[in-house]
Amino acid sequence: MDSKTIPVSEKISRLVGVEHPVFGFSHRIEVVAAVCDGGGLGVWGATRSTPEEIEAGLADIRARVGDRPFGVDLVLPKGMPDRDDRAAIEAEIPDEHREFVAGLRSGYAVPDDGQPGMRSRFVRSEETARRQIEAVLNSDVDLFALGIGSPPEVIAAAKRRGKRVVSLVGAPRHAQAALRLGADILVAQGYDAGAHTGAIGTFSLVPKIVELAGDVPVLAAGGVATGRHVAAALALGAAGVWLGTAWLVTREAGTDPALLRKLLDAGIEDTVISRADSGKTLRQIRTAWSDEWARTDAPAPLRMPYQDVLVGDLLGAVDRHRVEPLMHSPAGQSIGYCDRHTTVAEVLANLVTEARDVLSGLR
Numbered sequence: 001m002d003s004k005t006i007p008v009s010e011k012i013s014r015l016v017g018v019e020h021p022v023f024g025f026s027h028r029i030e031v032v033a034a035v036c037d038g039g040g041l042g043v044w045g046a047t048r049s050t051p052e053e054i055e056a057g058l059a060d061i062r063a064r065v066g067d068r069p070f071g072v073d074l075v076l077p078k079g080m081p082d083r084d085d086r087a088a089i090e091a092e093i094p095d096e097h098r099e100f101v102a103g104l105r106s107g108y109a110v111p112d113d114g115q116p117g118m119r120s121r122f123v124r125s126e127e128t129a130r131r132q133i134e135a136v137l138n139s140d141v142d143l144f145a146l147g148i149g150s151p152p153e154v155i156a157a158a159k160r161r162g163k164r165v166v167s168l169v170g171a172p173r174h175a176q177a178a179l180r181l182g183a184d185i186l187v188a189q190g191y192d193a194g195a196h197t198g199a200i201g202t203f204s205l206v207p208k209i210v211e212l213a214g215d216v217p218v219l220a221a222g223g224v225a226t227g228r229h230v231a232a233a234l235a236l237g238a239a240g241v242w243l244g245t246a247w248l249v250t251r252e253a254g255t256d257p258a259l260l261r262k263l264l265d266a267g268i269e270d271t272v273i274s275r276a277d278s279g280k281t282l283r284q285i286r287t288a289w290s291d292e293w294a295r296t297d298a299p300a301p302l303r304m305p306y307q308d309v310l311v312g313d314l315l316g317a318v319d320r321h322r323v324e325p326l327m328h329s330p331a332g333q334s335i336g337y338c339d340r341h342t343t344v345a346e347v348l349a350n351l352v353t354e355a356r357d358v359l360s361g362l363r
Contacts, residue, residue: 005019005020005039005352005356006020006021006230006231006234006352006355006356006359007021007234007359008020008021008240009021009217009239009240011215011216011217011239012185012217012239012240015164015184015185015217016041016069016142016143016164017069018039018040018041018069019039019040020038020039020040020348020351020352021219021230021234021239021240021241022035022039022040022041022230022240022241022243022348022351022352023040023041023042023043023071023187023219023240023241023242023243024040024041024042024043024242024243024244024246024247024344024348025043025045025073025145025242025243025244025247026042026043026044026045026244026247026253027044027045027046027048028247028252028253028254029044029057029060029061029064030252030253030254031247031250031252031253031344032044032061032070033061033064033065033070034250034252034343034344034345035247035344035348036061036064036065036068036069036070037065037068037345038344038345038348038349039348039352040348041069041070041071041143042061042065042070042071043070043071043072043073043143043145043166043242044057044058044061044070044071044072044073045073045147045244046058046072046073046074046132046136047073047074047075047124047132047147048118048119048121049132050121050122050132051128051131051132051134051135052135054072054132054135054136054139055135055138055139058072058135058136058139058140058141059139061141062139062140062141069142069143070141070142070143071141071142071143071144071145071164071166072136072139072141072143072144072145073145073146073147073166073168074129074132074133074136074144074145074146074147075146075147075148075149075196076129076133076146076147076148076149076151076154077124077148077149077280077304078149079303080124080125080126080129080304080305081123081125081126081305082125082126082127083123083125083126083127084122084123084125084127084128085123085125086120086122086123086309089123089305089306089309090309092306093302093306093309093310094299094302096299097299097302097310098310100298100299101310101311101314104292104314104326105314105317108288108318108323108325108326109323110314110317110318110321110323110326111317111321112313112317113317113320113321115313115316115317115320116312116313116316117311117312117313117314117315117316117317117319118312118315118316119277119278119308119309119311119312119315119316120308120309120311120312120313120316121312121316123305123308123309124304124305124308125305133154133157136158137157137158137161137163141163142163142164143163143164143165143166143185144158144163144164144165144166145165145166145167145168145187146165146166146167146168147168147196148168148196148280150167150174150177150178150181150183152181155167155181155182155183156181156182159182159184164184164185165182165183165184165185166183166184166185166186166187166219167181167183167185167186167187168186168187168189168221168242169186169187169188169189169209170188170189170190170197170198170199170200170205171198171199171200171205172208172209172212175188175209175212175213176212179212179213179216183216184216185216185217185218185219186209186213186216186217186218186219187218187219187221187242188202188205188206188208188209188210188218188219188220188221188238189202189205189221189222189242190202190203190204190205190206190220190221190222190223191205191222192222192223192332192333192334193221193222193223193244193283193332194244194245194271194283194284194330194331194332194334194335195244195282195283195284195330195332196278196280196281196282197222197273197281197282197283197332198281201222202220202221202222202223202224203232203236205222206218206220206233206236206237206238207236207237210236210237210238211237217239217240218237218238218239219233219238219239219240219241219242220233220236220238220240220241220242221241221242221243222332222333223332223333223334224241224242224243224246224334225243225245225246225334225335225336225337225338226337226350226351226354227350227351227352227353227354227355227356227357227358228354228355228358229241229334230351230352230354230355231354231355231358231359231362234355234359235362243334244332245331245332245334245335245338246334246337246338246347247344247347248263248329248331248335248338249263249264249338249340249341249342250341250342250343250344250346250347251341251342251343252343252344255329256319256322256327258322258324258327259327259328259329260341262285262287262327262328262329263285263329263331263335263338264338264339264340264341266285266286266331266335266336266338267335267336268333268334268335268336268337269336270285270286270335270336271283271284271285271286271331271332271333271335272284272285272286272290272294274290274293274294274301275293275300275301275307276289276290276292276293276301276307276311277307277311277315277330278304278305278307278308279301279302279303279304279305279306279307279308280304282330283330283331283332283333284328284329284330284331285328285329285331285335287325287326287327287328288325288326289318289325289326289327289328290328
């Protein structure tokens with residue numbers, strides 16, 4: 001074993017050629033580029049970006065990383081409206097939900113500045129998704145990751161353009177569908193994971209997906225924050241790891257200081273799964289936001305994209321005006337290991353060094 005690295009699966013080497021089997025997901029281009037520079041593979045979460053922003057963002061990352069491989073992730077759920085028509089969505093939102101959100105705005109003195117938020121600047125729709133997909137396909141990005149949903153036509157088109165397709169799966173049935181459609185890499189994302197997550201724990205899920213995948217490499221996700229986690233993932237049969245939470249406390253992430261304090265102070269018990277942000281289950285740090293929506297008198301969150309439009313403007317104002325009780329972030333249970341402000345390079349170095357030492361001790 002090389003003294004400076006950890007084993008890289010032949011499967012991963014053949015597909016993407018990375019120095020370390022660490023895939024780093026982030027919404028920040030600076031994090032993605034730094035992961036690539038450190039020998040991992042950065043993946044940009046671009047779901048909430050417009051097609052024009054995706055085109056510009058992918059070009060920016062390529063300029064930063066040169067010929068190193070990197071990826072982009074889109075969430076493509078089924079059942080979205082055909083058109084980006086916010087007025088049509090708003091017309092169907094119940095008065096009870098409007099009144100509850102208005103009460104939150106008033107109760108926490110959130111200014112109404114008339115601007116949309118990240119979730120309401122456009123409607124998650126088939127129309128928008130088609131344009132986002134086209135922007136990705138027309139780029140030179142190496143990997144196209146599908147966070148929710150594996151549309152067969154998207155996988156086929158990406159493979160025709162020479163891109164590797166990564167499917168995130170939370171259950172064996174999801175993996176079987178992705179494999180039938182030709183996914184090149186599977187990410188077995190356990191219950192521990194931040195953001196949209198499923199119901200099966202990482203240790204239960206990963207070996208089962210590895211069994212199903214055969215020659216297709218599997219990355220372990222959910223609860224990965226240390227080199228010990230990396231070593232455990234490899235022992236479970238994974239070819240590498242996929243992590244997002246650890247980058248939230250890096251300097252490259254540019255996290256607001258108030259939110260950064262919450263993340264650094266959070267323990268492994270300080271996350272909750274809520275539908276209050278998007279309408280789908282999303283693991284996040286517990287704050288007044290999740291507590292308010294968990295009240296017995298709170299309305300049940302609406303399905304996506306209605307919940308997006310319902311709360312998007314409010315959440316945008318919360319962040320812009322730094323209304324601290326309601327400020328929150330998606331995060332996995334691994335946030336309990338992220339207790340200091342650091343850099344991407346330091347996170348990668350610690351992952352690699354500790355994983356290498358653990359694996360050496362098991363020989």
